[in-house]
Structures are given as structure tokens and as C-alpha cells.
Amino acid sequence: MRHRDFLNQQQEEAQIDMTPMLDIVFIMLIFFIVSTSFVREAGIEIDRPEAQTSSAQSQGAVMLALSANGEVWLDRQMTDLRMVRPSLERLKTEQADLSVVVQADEAASTGDLVKLLDQLRLAKVPYVVATATGGQ
Numbered sequence: 417m418r419h420r421d422f423l424n425q426q427q428e429e430a431q432i433d434m435t436p437m438l439d440i441v442f443i444m445l446i447f448f449i450v451s452t453s454f455v456r457e458a459g460i461e462i463d464r465p466e467a468q469t470s471s472a473q474s475q476g477a478v479m480l481a482l483s484a485n486g487e488v489w490l491d492r493q494m495t496d497l498r499m500v501r502p503s504l505e506r507l508k509t510e511q512a513d514l515s516v517v518v519q520a521d522e523a524a525s526t527g528d529l530v531k532l533l534d535q536l537r538l539a540k541v542p543y544v545v546a547t548a549t550g551g552q
Contacts, residue, residue, distance in 0.1 A: 460481055460483055460489050463484070463521055463522045465520075465522040478490065478504070478507060478514060478516045478517070479492075479516075479517050479519065480500070480516050480517065480518045480519070480532070480536075480543075481518075481519045481520070481521075482518070482519070482524045482528055482529055483521050483524065484521040484522075484523035484524055486525060488532060490503055497531055497532060497535065498535075500532065500536070500539070501535045501536075501538050504535075504536065504539040505539050515542045515543065515544070516536060516541050516542070516543040517543070517546050518532065518533070518536070518543055518544065518545045518546065519546050520545065533545075
């Protein structure tokens, strides 16, 4: 009988408590989620022109893209040029320090880009026109 009690006691002691390991795994998961930076794209692939005097800028809160055929994309959604100003004014009321990064395709019309920049100026939103960084 003592032998059975001894074996049962050894089996109970031989179990490994997994709780500390799970705690560490969850802490590491939270760390990687918090420390990961997410890049927001405008929603379409554009061919950006390159500038000799370009400098790196921080990512803005809103991405605005102008395609080669004149389509305007605001945060991955195609929109009409006339709706850019009201959309940005609405976003500005929600986020006071709103800024915009404009990505224009190299083949986009200069007139379309000027109209788009006029909408940004009328909305009184600071913007940066992004170009490709680095040379060939």
C-alpha cells in the first residue's frame, strides 16, 4: 500500500505547470503587436517620379493618391475630386493634427494634381507630396 501511495505522489510531482510559460508567450505576443509599425497605403500601386532633392518624411495620418488616369484614392477608397475637401474637413474635426501624404503617379496630369492640391489648401490641411526616395 505504501508503494502505491509513493507512486501516486511521484506522478503528481512529475506534472509540469504550463501557466508561467503561457504568461510569457502572451507577454511576447503583446510586445510584438505593440512594437510593430503598420504602413498605410493609398490603395493603388503608383509609379512615383523621382526627385534629386527629395527627403524622407514621416508617414501622415491620411494617404491620398492620384493615379495616371486621374482617379483619386483617399485611404484605399476611390473618391471624386470634389469630395476630397469635405472628407478631409470631416476627418480634421475628428483628428485635430491631421496631415496628408499625397502620392501622385508620374504619368498623372499636372492639372489634376493642381486641382487636388487646391482642395487640400481649401480644407486647410497640411500635406506632403511624396516622391520615390533613392536613385537608380
